[in-house]
Amino acid sequence: MNRDAFLELAGQIMTLPTAPYHEQFVGDAVAEFAARRPHLIMSSDDFGNLLLLYDGDKEETASGGRRGRRRPRLVVTAHMDHPGMAFAKRLSGPDFLFERLGGVPEDLSRDGKVDIFRLDRPSHQKPIRGRIMACVSPAAGGSEFRIRVGRDDSDEVGPGSFAMLALRPLEARKRRLRARACDDLAGVTTGLCFLDELLSRHSPIRAGLLLTRAEEAGLGGMLAAARSGSLDRRALYVNIECSSCRAGAQLGAGPVVRVGDRISLFDPQITGGLVAVAEELTKAAAGADRPFRYQRKLMDGGTCEATVLTRAGYGVGAVALPLKNYHNAGRNGLRPEIIDLDDAVWLVELLVGVALHPAGVTGASKAAAKKMDRAIGARQREQARRLRRQRSGRPTHS
Structure with a gap:
């Protein structure tokens, strides 16, 4: 994934008019996106939420190339409206x-x-x-x-x-992307880029993209979806948001692995897996012309759709693109929202990395936890020996 590829899709999605309960134009564009990609299956629920599914492991499973239980589907989510x-x-x-x-x-x-x-x-x-x-x-x-x-x-x-x-729909200036509705059409664009990357690689995994309505008017679409019983209970969900920099994140420092929001802390296994994969990507890009960056933050300025899924008992983590001029509120008036293009590209790479990780997102988390446990165990043994030798700060005589 590169900036040009992200911008091409952003031009198709982020220029569209939208508002809560009026997401038709975005939904139509998503339907056209899916129609051009025969390996995607799109459906709509009774509330107008859209679900795109990619079953890249069908052939291997059907031919017996994979054995054992299939790993849970990874579903990323975003919302199609803006205030x-x-x-x-x-x-x-x-x-x-x-x-x-x-x-x-x-x-x-x-x-x-x-x-x-x-x-x-x-x-x-x-x-x-x-x-x-x-x-x-x-x-x-x-x-x-x-x-x-x-x-x-x-x-x-x-x-x-x-x-x-009345703000300019979309404008790219160097590394910055200015738009009247980054929140959350940049999230929709990120989710579509995520699926496109999996398609281009013929990735043998299962993934999905859930696009909801009326998030800005009270999380309506996600509440309806979570309570309808139509969502896959075994799936692992990762919510994509554009979140205000006022919560402590910085533009250009990478996408945020969001630990929680104002109400909830999200699934620690999924959060840990996101961080573990982000660390692997950071190390793999060390010394390269183009690094990989990410941030880990609570982002407690508001409530996001991941809380709805958490309260409904789904396994969910969250990521965010740092956002300037949240909801078009600039320092001196109404302004376009701003995200960093590299943050968006890195977020696509992170989601793809999580989807393709050999152990899956929870497996990556468990592997990182075991490595940490070994390091802590080794340190504890060394410290215990020294503490015994020097109890209360005095040398022990035999």
Whole structure:
């Protein structure tokens, strides 16, 4: 995986309009991606979540080339939405109420420009430009934005319309990728690149990609999927997020192996396996022109979909791309979100490394733990001998 390959797919996914409950354009692009790759099987549940499965070990298993129990499938997850706004009702003339969906920054949005899209038009439609005039808090809770459009456009806005902040969809500058919706379309892109890498290598393993809806509006898609009983209980899950640098991660220092979030600590075996594979990749790239980097952090600024799976009893770990201008909140106003391209490429390499590890993610964790136990045991024996010789700091006389 290299930057150009990631950027090519990012151009197909990260330029698409999306918002909670309005992920249709992203879903259509994912369906086209799967249709061009006959070794992928895509399905949709009753809630519109998408599952792409890759069964690269079918031929070997069918021919008897593999014996014994198959290892659990590795499924990475991401969400297809980004904070936005959805049509609620027309007020008068060119003024409309739009429901605030997710963490659109209210304090920075007054007088902010928005782009309004319609689901009954092509994904790369010319949006209707509007302006946020006020934020309204209904008695029932939540919040809405009063948005004004040009009078010539007022009849074009109605049910099915949704809005995003009027920011450039995607721009690459050297190592930085700026976009109106890195969170979590960069995660979707990473997951698709992960599958593409497995396909290109004809990898004899089983993997999957679960893409959920309405994460920004309360983790809705993942809650529905986890409680529906449709997910594989034996699978191991790794959630991909874009997480704010304010939690301590640095752009360009590598993807984050996320130990937990504000609510949960994730499966220690899966987390340990992610770290073990990341360490192996770091050592293998030592002295090379292009190193491998990663970070290990708690990232407790918010709650991610891995907590939903954890609470539902699934085995889950998490990774994250460090994100600047989280939810488009810049230091001095609304700004595109920013990730580092190398972080994204390294994350794809990490996920592929985990999928292809001979012992699997939990096996890698156990091997690393055994190595640590041996090192600790050797140190304990050496320390015990010295402690006996010098009890209480005084030499022992025979």
